[in-house]
Amino acid sequence: MSLIDRAKRAAHWLIGPVLAACGGPRAPAPVPAPAPPQSPVVAAAPAPAAAAMAPKPAGMPSPKAVRTHDELRRQAAERLVQANPERSYTTPAPPHLLTVIVVDVEVKADGSVRKINVIRPPKYGPETLQMAIDAIHRAAPFGDVRRMPEPWKFTETFLFDENRRFKPRSLD
Template structure:
């Protein structure tokens, strides 16, 4: 009798606590349909470029990706805080050879150094050895009142 009572209790206990449902399968990541800007703060390995137009586009996307808290990608405001312009000269491997200032902003002069630092954080910019020399391009930094910038190349 005692054995059957224990067996019955074990059977009731097993029936009272149903097993948890199997975990739902993890969602399958979808590939991105836009290759404009890599995930915030994360830089992909830059690809080789064959023209300086490709170089400028790739560099602008890298500058935004390398500076996620200092950039905006929406509409450019009608009135900008500052507009520094830099000329970036590269080595064949895409590393920075030189940065020249083409335009110093009249107000908010600190934005010039912010732009230079943003370019340095985004380097290297990819193999340019197959592009025609000189390996230089200019970038205009459109700073809004929050001191966040957008590379003008992304609006072209």
């Protein structure tokens, strides 16, 4: 091997990494993003067939027209208990609850359910979410809201006890 060949080989070995490093700063290897947390807001499906077919309890009065959001929330809470007597309780909430669910219920002008958004899903007892949604559909309509300012919606918190019965927080 001649002196020139050795010099070329040495130049490749010495200058190659230097030239590669001069190409500008390398971007660090992409760090995989953590999986996004499950969104707490979940649009609920329309009324399931079982809830839609369930008869309203006898003695359910027709809802009154409401003019304020507070009236709507209070009337909705009362109707939830009236429409679901065996699935609800009105006594003070026990010190230990199974789970707490928070939903936004958007209503149409006649008070029927347009959409249910889950703000806080259950941490325990996942079946309680469907129980709450079914209870809302059984209690609807919640009263004529045309004289009320928009948005026509209310927020309800369901306090589920160990027996999987709920209490609307609005009744406290």
